[in-house]
Amino acid sequence: MAQKLVPEAKQGLNRFKMEIANELNVPFTDYNGNLSSKQCGSVGGEMVKRMVEQYEKSL
Template sequence: MARNNRKIVPESRTMLKQMQYEIASEFGLYGAGYGGGADTEFASELGATGGYSQTSTPYLGQLTSRENGSVGGEITKRLVKQAEQSLFR
Protein backbone atom coordinates (compact mmCIF):
# COMPACT_ATOMS: atom_id res chain seq x y z
CA MET A 1 0.00 0.00 0.00
CA ALA A 2 1.45 3.34 -1.05
CA ARG A 3 1.88 6.05 1.58
CA ASN A 4 0.72 9.55 0.88
CA ASN A 5 2.86 11.91 2.93
CA ARG A 6 2.13 14.86 0.68
CA LYS A 7 1.96 18.13 2.58
CA ILE A 8 -1.34 19.97 2.29
CA VAL A 9 0.56 23.27 2.42
CA PRO A 10 3.87 22.64 0.60
CA GLU A 11 5.32 25.90 1.93
CA SER A 12 5.19 24.42 5.44
CA ARG A 13 8.09 22.08 4.67
CA THR A 14 10.71 24.79 5.26
CA MET A 15 9.09 25.88 8.52
CA LEU A 16 8.91 22.29 9.78
CA LYS A 17 12.55 21.63 8.89
CA GLN A 18 13.61 24.80 10.69
CA MET A 19 11.54 23.78 13.73
CA GLN A 20 13.11 20.30 13.63
CA TYR A 21 16.66 21.68 13.73
CA GLU A 22 15.83 24.25 16.41
CA ILE A 23 14.29 21.64 18.72
CA ALA A 24 17.11 19.16 18.14
CA SER A 25 19.58 21.92 18.90
CA GLU A 26 17.68 22.77 22.10
CA PHE A 27 17.88 19.08 23.08
CA GLY A 28 21.63 19.07 22.32
CA LEU A 29 21.34 16.32 19.70
CA TYR A 30 23.43 17.82 16.88
CA GLY A 31 26.47 18.85 18.89
CA ALA A 32 29.69 19.87 17.17
CA GLY A 33 28.65 18.43 13.81
CA TYR A 34 25.84 20.95 13.67
CA GLY A 35 27.43 24.08 15.00
CA GLY A 36 27.94 23.05 18.62
CA GLY A 37 24.32 23.53 19.64
CA ALA A 38 24.27 27.13 18.42
CA ASP A 39 21.00 28.97 18.21
CA THR A 40 19.79 28.01 14.72
CA GLU A 41 17.68 31.13 14.28
CA PHE A 42 20.78 33.29 13.79
CA ALA A 43 23.38 30.60 13.15
CA SER A 44 23.51 31.09 9.39
CA GLU A 45 24.10 34.82 9.84
CA LEU A 46 26.92 34.12 12.27
CA GLY A 47 28.43 31.32 10.18
CA ALA A 48 27.99 28.82 13.01
CA THR A 49 25.97 26.17 11.23
CA GLY A 50 28.82 23.78 10.52
CA GLY A 51 28.31 23.96 6.77
CA TYR A 52 24.55 23.52 6.90
CA SER A 53 22.64 25.25 4.16
CA GLN A 54 19.14 24.92 2.74
CA THR A 55 20.43 22.41 0.16
CA SER A 56 22.51 20.16 2.43
CA THR A 57 21.68 18.60 5.75
CA PRO A 58 23.98 17.35 8.51
CA TYR A 59 24.56 13.61 8.89
CA LEU A 60 22.20 12.34 11.57
CA GLY A 61 22.87 8.59 11.39
CA GLN A 62 24.29 8.55 14.91
CA LEU A 63 20.94 9.53 16.47
CA THR A 64 18.76 6.84 17.96
CA SER A 65 15.09 6.32 17.14
CA ARG A 66 14.24 7.56 20.61
CA GLU A 67 16.13 10.82 20.08
CA ASN A 68 14.52 11.40 16.69
CA GLY A 69 11.11 10.54 18.13
CA SER A 70 11.55 13.04 20.93
CA VAL A 71 12.11 15.77 18.35
CA GLY A 72 9.02 14.71 16.39
CA GLY A 73 6.96 14.57 19.57
CA GLU A 74 8.06 18.05 20.57
CA ILE A 75 7.18 19.38 17.12
CA THR A 76 3.69 17.89 17.50
CA LYS A 77 3.28 19.38 20.99
CA ARG A 78 4.27 22.84 19.79
CA LEU A 79 2.02 22.70 16.71
CA VAL A 80 -0.95 21.59 18.82
CA LYS A 81 -0.23 24.37 21.33
CA GLN A 82 -0.09 26.95 18.53
CA ALA A 83 -3.36 25.66 17.06
CA GLU A 84 -5.09 25.77 20.46
CA GLN A 85 -3.88 29.32 21.07
CA SER A 86 -5.15 30.47 17.68
CA LEU A 87 -8.55 28.85 18.32
CA PHE A 88 -9.08 30.48 21.71
CA ARG A 89 -8.04 34.01 20.75
Protein backbone atom coordinates (compact mmCIF):
# COMPACT_ATOMS: atom_id res chain seq x y z
CA MET A 1 0.00 0.00 0.00
CA ALA A 2 1.28 3.44 -0.89
CA GLN A 3 2.34 5.80 1.86
CA LYS A 4 0.21 8.93 2.22
CA LEU A 5 2.16 12.12 1.57
CA VAL A 6 0.21 14.24 4.07
CA PRO A 7 -1.72 12.00 6.50
CA GLU A 8 -3.25 15.06 8.23
CA ALA A 9 -4.97 16.04 4.98
CA LYS A 10 -7.50 13.20 5.26
CA GLN A 11 -9.30 14.83 8.19
CA GLY A 12 -9.38 18.21 6.46
CA LEU A 13 -10.74 16.74 3.23
CA ASN A 14 -13.38 14.83 5.18
CA ARG A 15 -14.48 18.04 6.89
CA PHE A 16 -14.52 19.83 3.50
CA LYS A 17 -16.59 17.00 1.98
CA MET A 18 -19.17 17.22 4.77
CA GLU A 19 -19.43 21.02 4.38
CA ILE A 20 -20.10 20.67 0.66
CA ALA A 21 -22.59 17.84 1.22
CA ASN A 22 -24.50 19.96 3.73
CA GLU A 23 -24.59 22.92 1.34
CA LEU A 24 -25.91 20.68 -1.46
CA ASN A 25 -28.38 18.91 0.89
CA VAL A 26 -26.77 15.52 0.25
CA PRO A 27 -27.20 13.35 3.37
CA PHE A 28 -23.65 11.98 3.71
CA THR A 29 -23.03 9.57 6.60
CA ASP A 30 -20.51 6.84 7.37
CA TYR A 31 -22.40 4.65 4.88
CA ASN A 32 -23.37 6.21 1.56
CA GLY A 33 -24.55 3.12 -0.32
CA ASN A 34 -28.09 4.47 -0.37
CA LEU A 35 -27.09 7.63 -2.28
CA SER A 36 -27.18 7.93 -6.06
CA SER A 37 -24.07 8.36 -8.17
CA LYS A 38 -25.38 11.79 -9.11
CA GLN A 39 -25.53 12.87 -5.46
CA CYS A 40 -22.04 11.61 -4.65
CA GLY A 41 -20.64 13.00 -7.89
CA SER A 42 -22.10 16.42 -7.23
CA VAL A 43 -20.22 16.59 -3.92
CA GLY A 44 -16.93 15.43 -5.45
CA GLY A 45 -17.35 17.73 -8.44
CA GLU A 46 -18.02 20.75 -6.25
CA MET A 47 -14.98 19.91 -4.10
CA VAL A 48 -12.73 19.81 -7.16
CA LYS A 49 -14.26 23.00 -8.55
CA ARG A 50 -13.56 24.90 -5.33
CA MET A 51 -10.03 23.51 -4.98
CA VAL A 52 -9.21 24.59 -8.56
CA GLU A 53 -10.68 28.05 -7.94
CA GLN A 54 -8.59 28.40 -4.77
CA TYR A 55 -5.45 27.31 -6.60
CA GLU A 56 -6.07 29.76 -9.45
CA LYS A 57 -6.49 32.61 -6.96
CA SER A 58 -3.12 31.77 -5.44
CA LEU A 59 -1.31 32.11 -8.81
